[in-house]
Amino acid sequence: MELTLFIIVGAIAVLSAVLMLISQNAxxxxxxxxxxxxxxxxxxxxxxxxxxxxVQIVVYAGAIMVLFLFVIMLLGAERLYPEQxxxxxxxxxxxxxxxxxxxxxxxLAIIQGEVDITERAVxxxxxxxxNAVDQxxxxxxxxxxxxxxxxxxxxxxxxFTIWDRGRYDxxxxxxxxxxxxxxxxxxxxxxxxxxxxISFTAVGTRADPQLVIANEDLSGTxxxxxxxxxxxxxxxxxxxxxVVRGTDADESAVLIDDLAYGAASNPTTVDSGLTDLSVxxxxxxxxRLVTFEDRELAPEQGQLWVFSTRYQADNSFEDVxxxxxxxxxxxxxxxxxxxxxxxxxxxxxxxxxxxxLLVAMIGTLILTKDMVGTRRVVRRRLANPxxxxxxxxxxxxxxxxxIEG
Amino acid sequence: xQPPEVATELFVLLSAILFILGTLGVxxxxxxxxxxxxxxxxxxxxxxxxxxxxxxxxxxxxQILIFFVMTIAAAEVAVGLALIVAIFRTKKSINIDELxxxxx
Numbered sequence: 001m002e003l004t005l006f007i008i009v010g011a012i013a014v015l016s017a018v019l020m021l022i023s024q025n026a027x028x029x030x031x032x033x034x035x036x037x038x039x040x041x042x043x044x045x046x047x048x049x050x051x052x053x054x055v056q057i058v059v060y061a062g063a064i065m066v067l068f069l070f071v072i073m074l075l076g077a078e079r080l081y082p083e084q085x086x087x088x089x090x091x092x093x094x095x096x097x098x099x100x101x102x103x104x105x106x107x108l109a110i111i112q113g114e115v116d117i118t119e120r121a122v123x124x125x126x127x128x129x130x131n132a133v134d135q136x137x138x139x140x141x142x143x144x145x146x147x148x149x150x151x152x153x154x155x156x157x158x159x160f161t162i163w164d165r166g167r168y169d170x171x172x173x174x175x176x177x178x179x180x181x182x183x184x185x186x187x188x189x190x191x192x193x194x195x196x197x198i199s200f201t202a203v204g205t206r207a208d209p210q211l212v213i214a215n216e217d218l219s220g221t222x223x224x225x226x227x228x229x230x231x232x233x234x235x236x237x238x239x240x241x242x243v244v245r246g247t248d249a250d251e252s253a254v255l256i257d258d259l260a261y262g263a264a265s266n267p268t269t270v271d272s273g274l275t276d277l278s279v280x281x282x283x284x285x286x287x288r289l290v291t292f293e294d295r296e297l298a299p300e301q302g303q304l305w306v307f308s309t310r311y312q313a314d315n316s317f318e319d320v321x322x323x324x325x326x327x328x329x330x331x332x333x334x335x336x337x338x339x340x341x342x343x344x345x346x347x348x349x350x351x352x353x354x355x356x357l358l359v360a361m362i363g364t365l366i367l368t369k370d371m372v373g374t375r376r377v378v379r380r381r382l383a384n385p386x387x388x389x390x391x392x393x394x395x396x397x398x399x400x401x402x403i404e405g
Numbered sequence: 406x407q408p409p410e411v412a413t414e415l416f417v418l419l420s421a422i423l424f425i426l427g428t429l430g431v432x433x434x435x436x437x438x439x440x441x442x443x444x445x446x447x448x449x450x451x452x453x454x455x456x457x458x459x460x461x462x463x464x465x466x467x468q469i470l471i472f473f474v475m476t477i478a479a480a481e482v483a484v485g486l487a488l489i490v491a492i493f494r495t496k497k498s499i500n501i502d503e504l505x506x507x508x509x
Contacts, residue, residue: 002410010419017426017446026438033442036423040449043419046411047456049468052475056452059475064445064482071486072438075493088502095432099425106421110414194463333459333468341465342472353476360480364487 006046013039026072030065037061048333125192126160126218128199132234132308132322135206136185138175143168151175157304157324160197160218167191170211172202185209197326199304203234203262205311214264214304216326225272225299228326231256231265234308235319238289240282241307245270247278247291258282272299277321279307290319302326416457423450437489437499441482448478 013036020032037060044053071077129141129149141149141158149158152175168191171184188211192198201212216230233241243256255277256265278291297303306322331337342350427450430443452471459467493499 006411021430047460049456099429103425353473357480360484363484367487367491
């Protein structure tokens with residue numbers, strides 16, 4: 001289906017380009033070019049570049065083509081000059097031969113280039129870091145010596161950042177520690193693949209921290225009354241937990257089953273709404289460890305749940321439930337994604353492009369102004385002709401007088 | 406997300422064809438406005454290839470580059486058409502074969 005559409009619209013695009021080239025009326029050429037631009041906008045939609053498709057229609061097919069048509073009409077140039085006497089007659093065959101050579105070369109490159117089209121078109125890996133380590137008030141986290149999070153307080157999560165694919169050493173340090181000289185609190189090796197969103201969740205205590213690699217799903221749910229949850233068990237005293245909706249360990253209410261300490265669950269879809277969440281120990285004795293009452297689960301957003309334990313100085317402890325939002329990333333090619341990339345990584349090039357536009361504007365003004373200036377000189381000269389032109393023409397002077405212009 | 410149904414190669418091939426048509430227009434047409442339109446066609450062909458590869462790699466940089474190309478094309482058209490108008494006012498012609506400014 002998509003291929004059929006591609007072939008039809010592609011044929012229209014090529015046909016309109018050819019008609020633009022051979023059309024004798026410049027206005028017709030411009031209109032065929034508009035058709036061609038519309039086809040390109042359609043291809044942008046197919047290539048999940050929705051924002052650019054709209055910009056293509058508005059800027060190219062709209063503004064730029066209006067400019068073209070305006071100039072064609074202004075100059076009265078819609079009827080083209082006869083082109084039967086080109087100054088370079090050899091140019092036609094040379095251009096055609098060059099074009100054919102280029103087409104063959106490009107086709108060969110495309111066919112033999114082994115572009116892997118079966119690979120999924122998904123984004124690079126995203127990572128963030130969550131600090132849920134008891135008694136670690138601020139943490140720095142490094143990936144292969146490059147800092148990905150700094151001064152991360154207990155219960156805080158860093159923003160998602162984009163990384164290249166590959167194998168990384170993840171190391172957690174006490175905040176302010178020098179990674180070159182000091183030993184990390186804990187390290188772990190991890191493979192980052194394309195399209196993954198990983199929350200490195202540090203749990204445990206400062207003396208014995210553990211790094212949990214929680215794979216999250218950033219795509220959001222299809223349902224409007226549900227959210228996607230990844231659960232990390234950071235309760236050191238319990239080996240295995242169940243997470244239950246409500247307070248009874250009813251089979252139907254179990255959200256997450258048998259989650260070991262230091263493990264992360266798969267992303268699970270959970271109904272939204274106001275609810276109590278209980279944690280049961282799983283094993284020989286099945287106890288309700290703690291209930292977190294009246295938790296509002298907002299729909300249409302992902303969350304990372306971390307259950308951990310904090311010990312006080314007097315050896316009492318409290319169970320902590322951290323619900324960290326996993327913001328749904330803007331879809332590939334959407335205005336939000338393009339804008340985010342533009343402002344996050346391409347501010348300087350954008351400023352420079354804006355400068356180029358400004359220079360173009362000034363250049364256009366100067367081109368026009370210069371013309372007006374020349375005209376004024378001509379007009380002044382016509383009003384006050386030079387003295388020799390004002391002198392009466394006699395037979396003697398007539399042969400010497402020439403009118404310059 | 407499913408693998409794309411239309412292969413990247415097809416988009417790049419179409420982009421190459423459009424680019425060559427644009428090149429032919431630049432080389433063969435003698436009307437300056439038509440030459441400019443052909444340049445626009447070439448820029449669009451390049452944009453199409455950029456969008457195809459942006460989807461291929463799942464990377465938005467290609468789409469950002471298209472954005473910049475569009476901006477530069479707008480600037481280029483503004484200056485170019487101003488030049489054409491200026492030349493037309495002095496030479497009364499926009500046939501590029503008649504524009505040999507260094508021969509007077």
